[in-house]
Amino acid sequence: MLNTLIVLTGHRKSGTSMFHRLFDGHPELIIYPDDISLLYAYFPCYAYQPDATPAQLRDRIRVVVKKSLSEVYESEEDSRFVDGDGFSDLLLKNLSGRDIRKKGDLINAVAEAWCSYKKITDTEKPFLFKETSQSIFFQELKLNFPRLKMIALLRDPRDNYAALKAGVKEHYSKMGEGELETLASLLNRARMDFLSAEVNLKQFPKDFMAVKFEDLIVSPLEVMKNVCEFIGIQFTESLLIPTLVGREYKGNSYDKKKFSGISGENLGKWHERISGHEAMIIEYWLGDVMDQWGYPKAFSSVESQKAFSEFYNWYNCKYFFSDNFK
Incomplete structure (x- = not known):
């Protein structure tokens, strides 16, 4: 059972990968190297299928975990390579006797398997991972992990x-x-993330924190010191340099630009990258939440x-209209 769980979250392509990489190698944390991916690629669409067999669910877990890790570790020759099959075997072994349709059981199994795989003995350290758009599930996760800390x-x-x-x-x-479709997805999910952050900040101010990407870029020292105070770890200079298992992290921009350090290369450049119509x-x-968040x-x-x-x-024809005139 996890002692403390720290979840970093946000909308896809909101900067969470870089944010996550800032914690890489911190001595007071156990850090999963990427999204565990299971909270959106297994839950809810697979885990809650009533007709799915345990074998089918376990196969899905293996597929998701292997693919997410393969995007982090480049080749078997790399000393930091993670054997997706080997880690998945450990994870599925740790799921024995647990309910694989429950998030709490699955997250605990992932943490235990990662500690076992990396031979981490101090399992009392907080376990930190990143996952997309989890603010809406904060209260659900809090029931399973009373010492949960979430940063959106x-x-x-x-x-x-x-x-x-x-x-x-x-x-x-x-x-x-x-x-x-991508725009429609952003309209729904980004609004959900902003609204759930507002609710969580009001109801759980000691356990939920919101960080603006723009503040992280402009004032990284101040932001990261506040983050450290929130999760209860010591600030170190390494928290200002994004790395991936110790090596330089150069970003995951679809523009194929390589960044060094905390980069604000595209900060505020939406007017150059999207149309006025899209804006x-x-x-x-999202105008009301944009006003609220500055x-x-x-x-x-x-x-x-x-x-x-x-x-x-x-939008209406794509998602909502049902023809009852046939």
């Missing part, structure tokens, strides 16, 4: 969409997403509503 990274949704849009052609299109759609649907809007509400009405024609 929030980003200007226009910049966030710009980062996503850059990856549509080479990445998201392979999952069936075009630019409109208006975002401002219309992201000034660039367009009037009248302009934004017109843009959203045009987007809604596609």
Whole structure:
């Protein structure tokens, strides 16, 4: 059973990978090297299928874990390589006797398997991992892990969409997403993340923290010292340098740009990377939370509503319209 769980979260492409890499190698933490991925690629769509057999669920867990780790460790010749099969074997062994349809059981099994795989003996240290858009599940996770700490990274949704849009052609299109689907996803999930962060901050101020990506870029020392105080670890200079299992981390931008250190290369450049029409759609649907979190809007509400009405024609047909005139 985990002593303390620390979850870093945020919308996809909001900067969470770089944020996660800042903790790499900290002596007071046990750090899983990437998203565990299971909280969105196994839960809920697979874990809660009533007809799925235990064997099918275990196979899915293995597939997800292996793929997520393969994106971190480049080759078997690399001394930091993780044997996806070997780690998955340990994980599935640790799941024996546990309910693999329960998040708490699965997270505990991942932590125990990682400690076993890396031969970590001081298992009282907090276990830290990253996972996409988990703020909405904070209360659920808190029931399983009373000493849970969660840090949500929030980003200007226009910049966030710009980062996503850059990856549509080479990445998201392979999952069936075009630019409109990616925009629709951001509208729903980013709004959910902003709203859930607000609720969690009010109800659980000692256990939930929100960090703006822009603040992390502009004032990393101040932000990381505050983060350390929040999770109860000592600040070290290494927390200002993103690394991946000890090696330099150069980012995962779909623009194929390589960064060094904490980079603000694309900070505030949404107006160069997305259309005004796309920005208006975002401002219309997320305008209230943008105001709350200090992201000034660039367009009037009248302009934004017109843009959203045009987007809604596609949005409604794609997701909501049911033809009862047949």
